[in-house]
Amino acid sequence: MYSERVMDHFMNPRNMGEIPDADGVGEVGNPACGDIMRITLRIEEDRIVDAKFKTFGCAAAIASSSMATELIRGKTVDEALAVTNRAVAEALEGLPPQKLHCSVLAEEGIHKAIDDYRSRHGAREANGG
């Protein structure tokens, strides 16, 4: 059912955990659907220097979170926003059709964490100015 790459990221997840005092936090999903993803980002000078995840969900959800955090580490915020759910799914060598929503959730989690960073960052600048 799953590709080897999905199983690898499920059994050996990259970037699992939570960044304390993260610069951006995004939590997406819904317990009723069986998926909740929490993405935390460390951002320095608009570049993602660290990304971590915690996920409640199926193997596809865990692997998507792991792969998504891998894909955005080291990227600028704008570059990270350009990482699509399709890119996550492709990097995992594909997901079963009924699991594509897991990669969508990963994209949403990243966007939400970056939105959180920007709203806080913008607010700080506004306060400073």
Place this chain on the structure above:
Amino acid sequence: MNAAIRGRSRPVYMDHAATTPVRPEVVEAMLPCFSERYGNPSSVYALAREAQVTLEKARGQVAEAIGAATEEIYFTSGGTEADNWAIKGVAAANRKKGDHIITSAIEHHAVLHSCRTLEKQGYRVTYLPVDEFGRVEPAAVEEAITDATILISVMAANNEIGTIQPIAAIGEIARDHGIPFHTDAVQAIGAIPIDVDSMGVDLLALSGHKFYGPKGIGALYIRKKTRIGTFMDGGAQERGRRAGTENVPGAVGLGKAIELAVAEMPENVTRLTAMRDRLIREILETIPDTRLNGHPTERLANNVNVAFRYIEGESILLMLDTLGVAASTGSACTSASLEPSHVLTACGLPPEQAHGSLRLTLGSQNTDEDVDYVLSVLPRVVERLRKMSPLNPER
């Protein structure tokens, strides 16, 4: 980190509610029906008569196992067909009498989806709630009965949580009101004593592959004089009620398997109950934030169903699979739908806990060593997934 998870792996099949291996005695009984005694029972020559005799012997074995008469057993392609036939057939034949059906919220989809189809055709269906253990209250069945009620359908034992229903009490109510009573006994054969007369059952569905028989064969018991439509139109097979050339090898396998299952039930139940209770006790003792789903005592001897908070069932299954353990879950993540198990939610579990459920169903080949192995790997799997979970309060 994976060292804790990997290491020694042992193949352990604990998904006997899904299906069972066919017993060698059953295979042996079936084999001659394929290439030696292959006659079509409807034909007239000796080879066909031999097939007819073989088929009727199998029918007798099924009848004997549930306290029915031989001519009240109708072979089907399995439990799903038997449930479909019972519900749609009784509904169609009694349409002039009424349009109301009573069933429970935790039935198998073969029953629930048959009822949904009937609702689209204008029938009305009452889906009775269950208590936290998954039991239907007989008094609730009686309260739901109206002048238009034409069928009551409550399963003998639930496939997910193993809860055994008070079938005899419901059967008595049905009989008092003169309403046909169907029970899906797919999980119950060979697990609890079944007697259609003392249970007041008018229709009963069963399936061969759940008790070490072949797949693709089941039966519907139809009490004499029960009004029911035909299911398959065609030839005159199965007393003109279910057309199609009979699956003689399947029927022979079903007959042999049910005979053995019922004969060996007492010793099997004792052995499986001991393993079941040890699994439940030790899982609940060693893994925090865990609850038992289903009834503590009124449950099938082979069924363990537990909910682990903060984690999701498919993840548990896949990790167990890498360790050699085959199990099942009530999480929707194994299917196309996102809805968690309708059985667990009917028992009152919140969706995230229903998603975190694990079903282990024991069977003939399981040993105490299998139980030891599952008890040794399961806590590590749960702990590992909980470390990944944002719902886990221990961050």
